[in-house]
């Protein structure tokens with residue numbers, strides 16, 4: 019799916035000229051941060067504070083890049099700042115949160131770069147669905163209980179792709195559902211008629227609707243049982259391979275991250291203490307805290323963790 023298939027969005031951010039001086043040619047090829055040669059997202063020296071009665075430095079000078087099509091895992095125990103970083107990148111933080119420093123840049127497929135700091139209002143809203151989509155832990159509960167899945171999905175297209183015909187919208191919504199393993203007949207259902215796993219799949223389908231280049235997934239499967247969790251994770255890795263979007267996958271579940279991530283960033287007290295290739299991080303952790311975190315998961319002890327072995331065998335079609 020390309021954004022041009024659906025006509026012009028309410029605010030186009032596919033062409034740099036639509037954003038005037040808020041874009042620049044992409045010079046990220048020479049980017050010196052961590053990671054890939056062709057990043058889709060670069061975050062530099064990014065800091066966030068909650069300026070309540072007590073000031074909390076939730077994110078401290080984070081620098082990282084997300085490669086095109088990469089799955090980057092963000093690990094760390096509860097309260098280390100993972101969600102604050104994700105929401106901060108996407109400018110979704112609410113007071114008393116304040117971005118106190120740094121920047122986040124989106125590098126488009128089309129070869130220009132957007133400083134997320136410079137976007138506001140309508141542009142920011144369009145950007146969020148179009149370029150960076152988010153799926154949160156409780157997302158499945160944010161579906162409106164009295165509106166059918168179809169109407170909720172179609173709303174995305176009527177808002178962002180107003181020129182798309184009703185018929186095309188309908189077909190598209192059915193296609194999206196099938197892509198995440200839900201029968202298109204479910205379009206007529208109300209959210210309460212679907213299981214938790216199905217509702218979360220619907221949310222993933224909705225996040226994919228406008229063909230974003232980045233998905234930020236914050237504990238997207240935590241509320242689900244382990245079997246459903248694994249099915250959905252397999253789906254996400256398959257979709258990433260098919261569609262080429264990059265993923266920032268946030269969870270405190272390190273074994274799970276080791277299974278699906280290309281690289282992992284380990285966060286502690288607002289800082290990234292280690293960032294590296296997932297296998298390297300597992301076999302040769304550099305930071306004391308990473309070692310501690312790995313040791314806190316019994317399934318990761320031994321030559322290679324049971325969880326990982328099960329996962330890679332299953333991916334190869336062998337019994338786990």
Ligand SMILES: Nc1ncnc2c1ncn2[C@@H]1O[C@H](COP(=O)(O)OP(=O)(O)OP(=O)(O)O)[C@@H](O)[C@H]1O
Nearest residue numbers: 068070074076095096097098099100101102103270
């Ligand atoms: N609205 C808020 N006001 C004040 N402090 C906050 C607020 N939201 C989060 N914090 C603090 O910011 C820090 C980072 O929280 P954050 O939710 O980003 O961590 P996390 O790693 O995502 O945790 P979890 O895995 O539990 O979701 C924590 O110390 C938290 O208490």
